[in-house]
Amino acid sequence: MNLEIILHAGIATGTILLFATIGELLAERSGILNLGVEGMMLIGAMTGFSVSLATGNPWLGVLAAMIAGGILSILHAVVTINFQADQVVSGLSLTFLGTGLALVLGEGLTGQSPPLIPVVNIPVLSAIPFIGPIFFQEQSILVYVGYLLIPLVWYYIKYTRPGMHLRAVGEKPEAADTMGVSVYGLRYLYTIVGGCLAGLAGVTISLSVSPGWYSAQTTSGLGWIAIGLVIFAQWNPVRAVVGAYLFGALQRAILDLQGPAVILGFPNPLFANSNLGFFLKMTPYLLTIVALLIGSRAAMRQRIGAPAALGVPYIRGERGL
């Protein structure tokens, strides 16, 4: 039980959630709810793992994982944007399909050990006391990619022109269409970007944070937690990041709580009876519900919340919202 170790590992686990959450957030800001995150993550984890195994190059694995996640998300885009099918059901089927496909194609990957994403120190920054060892020492390169992604996405959504188009398409697609912004095109784009990031989140697990292929256990619900975090974050990327890292640290702390026989001078009941750990393992899921409750209440109070056109198919020429 060492705070530094927990936070260090929490940042790594949080990076998984960060990628998935940011991806889903971008898709949702464009008006497309994609509940297929879990499936896309599994496909990403499996693809990245097997490509790294086959080629010996983990970066090709990362690339392949992102492409795989992106390809899967195209299905969702076609079905919801062109066919105007219900986004909830389509997203669910994406999760089923992704999970099934990953299990079929991932047959025989368990127990293999492909080359992993390298772990590096950042010079200078890693020397800062407390902060350095947590954020900048012995972290996977993907964790640092996560750091760079945060300000980028925040600035992009808030201040750039394409970012404004993104928001317009999600809030008032008919207005965006009148302005000459391609509603279908952008929704396709961000659905696919979301898929790529979910794939990246998946490969972050299988080639970096907890390396290996453990079939459906590889993600164990992280994709769903990411969707919950988007709501908790009220579609704000900065809040999403905080949520992702917090949940990452929490997941790690849970593992560590079972270790010591004595905590703060008291005998640790979890050490005496490891079955009590089942209750501990419930906490991330229960906390997701609490986080949702907080997010939803705040949204009700401040009258802000989901992008207005989230989940609503756009049909040119039909009366909008």
Place this chain on the structure above:
Amino acid sequence: MRLPVDLVVEKRTEDYPKWLPAATSLAAVILAFIISGIILKLIGGDPVQVGKFFWSATFGSVATISDTLVKATPLILVGLACSVAFRMKLWNIGAEGQFYMGAFFASLVVLVPILPPDAPKPLILLAMAVMGMIGGAIWGFVPGFLKAKFAVSEIITTLMLNYVAILWNNFWIFDRWSEGGFQMTRLFERGYWLPRLADYAREYPTLSGITLHLGFVVALLAAVLVWWIFDRSRWGYEIKLIGDNPNAARYAGLNIARNIILVMMLSGALAGLAGMSEISGVVHRLQERISPQYGFTGIIIAWVAKLNPFAVILVSILFGALIVAGREIQPSGLAAMLQGIILFMVISSDVLLRYSIRLQRTTTPVTAGSDA
């Protein structure tokens, strides 16, 4: 060069023919099987061989048909549970957790014990069924309440509660109720078992080994009940109205919050009953993995059946067959993949209900430079 025919896609202005939804669903299922066959072929499998095996393992003999119906039993109940919620556009993805809670609560009758094994059998089974439904209903109530009072998305809460229910179950079977350190409770005494056809093998020898149990009949009755609620009751009309047009429902003075909670509880109760039926009719103890993702399969079933309770029965039998065959077919994810493809095909085929697509003979050929 132009083709002599044009593909004309028009939004339907009148209602589609009554047979169309069933036809598109059927075509979608067949297409999904073909696509899965192609994927199997691509990864080096033999789709024809797998197909033959699939048939003989599921509908090949009386015993395998019984196996298929045994698997269909929880699927019908869970499929109905999802249909009830989806009818009101409530996305209950928590049938899996509600199933586990139903199994847990039904086990309380046996393991506390609430009733001894030599109590009258109808009483025992009724108590277990009621407890199972209570367990599922509680697990449906929580997300329903949060949705109704605080506008918390039921999609995520129901899903999170699945994990909580499974972990809760694990605690009891690993710890308190563990039999000799194994991850299961003791075998329930026969007094707690749902009657099976095989129980009458002494009178009718052909029934020996036929494991179909009373739960199947219960599931069929539940389908009739749900049909009655949907098509004949005032409440069913309210549910449909709230689902289709919440604003109109609000103006009509319907209590939406109350209906959200009630529908989630009914949905949970049906899934909980499935859990009870499975442990009392098949597994005869509480253990890990009593559900090969029945709860999630139920979502697909409800949708493929277009929320029609009788179609749920047919689709459940098909998916029950998938589970029976899937246990022995390698690679193991094949059944899950097929389910995902079926669902995708079905929701894509819905486009045919909104648009009419037909081929039309090209009339006046457009010549270059004729733009006015």
